[in-house]
Amino acid sequence: MADAKKKVTVATCSLAGCFGCHMSLLDIDERLIALLELVEFDRSPINDIKEISPSVDVGLIEGGVCNAENVHVLRQFRASCRVLVAVGECAATGGVPAMRNHYTLKECLQEAYVRGIGVAGAEIPSDPELPLLLDKVQPLHHVVKVDYTLPGCPPSADVFWMFLTDLIAGRDPVLPPSLIRYD
Amino acid sequence: MPDSKKTFQLDDREVPFREGQTIFDAAMAAGIFIPHLCHNPDFEPHSSCRLCTVIVNGRPFASCTQPAVAGQMVQSNTPELRDMRRMLTQMLFVEGNHNCPGCIKSGHCRLQATAYELGIPDNHYQQFFPLREVDASHPGIILDRDRCILCGLCVRISRSVDKKNVFAMTGRGIDTTIVVDSPSGLLVDSTVSVDDQAVLNCPVGALMLKRMAFDVPFGDRTYDQALYSEDSVARFQATEANRHG
Ligand code: SF4
Ligand code: SF4
Numbered sequence A: 001m002a003d004a005k006k007k008v009t010v011a012t013c014s015l016a017g018c019f020g021c022h023m024s025l026l027d028i029d030e031r032l033i034a035l036l037e038l039v040e041f042d043r044s045p046i047n048d049i050k051e052i053s054p055s056v057d058v059g060l061i062e063g064g065v066c067n068a069e070n071v072h073v074l075r076q077f078r079a080s081c082r083v084l085v086a087v088g089e090c091a092a093t094g095g096v097p098a099m100r101n102h103y104t105l106k107e108c109l110q111e112a113y114v115r116g117i118g119v120a121g122a123e124i125p126s127d128p129e130l131p132l133l134l135d136k137v138q139p140l141h142h143v144v145k146v147d148y149t150l151p152g153c154p155p156s157a158d159v160f161w162m163f164l165t166d167l168i169a170g171r172d173p174v175l176p177p178s179l180i181r182y183d
Numbered sequence B: 001m002p003d004s005k006k007t008f009q010l011d012d013r014e015v016p017f018r019e020g021q022t023i024f025d026a027a028m029a030a031g032i033f034i035p036h037l038c039h040n041p042d043f044e045p046h047s048s049c050r051l052c053t054v055i056v057n058g059r060p061f062a063s064c065t066q067p068a069v070a071g072q073m074v075q076s077n078t079p080e081l082r083d084m085r086r087m088l089t090q091m092l093f094v095e096g097n098h099n100c101p102g103c104i105k106s107g108h109c110r111l112q113a114t115a116y117e118l119g120i121p122d123n124h125y126q127q128f129f130p131l132r133e134v135d136a137s138h139p140g141i142i143l144d145r146d147r148c149i150l151c152g153l154c155v156r157i158s159r160s161v162d163k164k165n166v167f168a169m170t171g172r173g174i175d176t177t178i179v180v181d182s183p184s185g186l187l188v189d190s191t192v193s194v195d196d197q198a199v200l201n202c203p204v205g206a207l208m209l210k211r212m213a214f215d216v217p218f219g220d221r222t223y224d225q226a227l228y229s230e231d232s233v234a235r236f237q238a239t240e241a242n243r244h245g
Helices: A020-026 A031-038 A068-080 A088-093 A096-102 A105-113 A157-168 B023-029 B079-095 B110-117 B153-160 B228-244
Strands: A008-014 A039-041 A056-062 A065-067 A081-087 A133-138 A148-150 B007-010 B013-016 B053-056 B059-062 B073-075 B141-144 B167-170 B177-180 B207-209
Touching (some): A008 A068, A031 A157, A056 A088, A068 A133, A096 A133, B007 B023, B079 B110
Parallel strands (some): A008 A056
Antiparallel strands (some): A065 A133
């Protein structure tokens, strides 16, 4: 239909995250149906599309940046998305993965693959297909400009709902204190 | 003129005060919340975090130490002061290691609750990821310097209330840190004990009792239930009522 309103395109991905934020997005339950009237998902684990389109309205990124591939995907999202959103504490602060920043990368790898409990055939993985780990885990805003942050571990379903419906309606999304939680 | 008639102007309200009362105390007694972190109204003020800064007759002062004077014009809840308080709070977050999802103080923490109340969604600034020491040597108490905001409350309370001088600050600027008075520098060799007010009044998750982590489930905690402002004003007024009958 020529006069049908064009749907807002949304891409999502998880970098150094646990997919908990994505689960919380799905937690909007039956409101998903209303949301799907308004948005069309681009690259996302929800539809398994692997590559982001060159021009997307909103990018939701869960997780911080812990390896070279994360940096690549994050830059692609920034280049493609009109509005880029850091979703959850890991994207906003590095979160739990950034607790490794207390140690050197070598110490972390040795603990996991050499000294770890029950490790057999101890060897630090070095397959060239594996993305190289960064020295320190970084929040998104250390690498690219981030337009909005949805706080929470994970942000509640209501946070996603309020943010997306505000944005789609053309309002500047500002979360009330009752929806701001870091845990 | 009886004391009760003395007032000053705070934003759009007339606030009564007693002679010698600070702007902060008079405001809280009148039910007006001024954000604060290094100050705990139960103890002597310190005016170091500057979160409670107000504009008095055009100039900035820390309200927790500034005496109220009749006829003063005081501004507190202005967009500029709220912005400044947001910046100060965000700077406290980035200069430590605050991982709220993994912190057992979450929900009871005044730094976190202050940030909620100020509507802060993120840290904004670059994080320092400093390397700081955790002291878990004591059987009942943990000192996690990652979460210390250097409010100095433990230092002040240990000195003047517990009469022990267990804590002190050392270093300068960004290298400032809390140290423990004991031969090894560890809590286990100090005179600290689990009922020390210094330990029980840390506003964040830096000084904590062990084995209390999940006494109250997440979601049911102090600031999951109430805003910091409501909780803080109520506590202040209850203490005031006790003190002055
Ligand atoms: S001390 Fe407070 S702000 Fe810091 S991590 Fe713990 S809950 Fe969060
Ligand atoms: S340990 Fe707690 S009370 Fe002591 S200075 Fe740090 S934040 Fe303040």
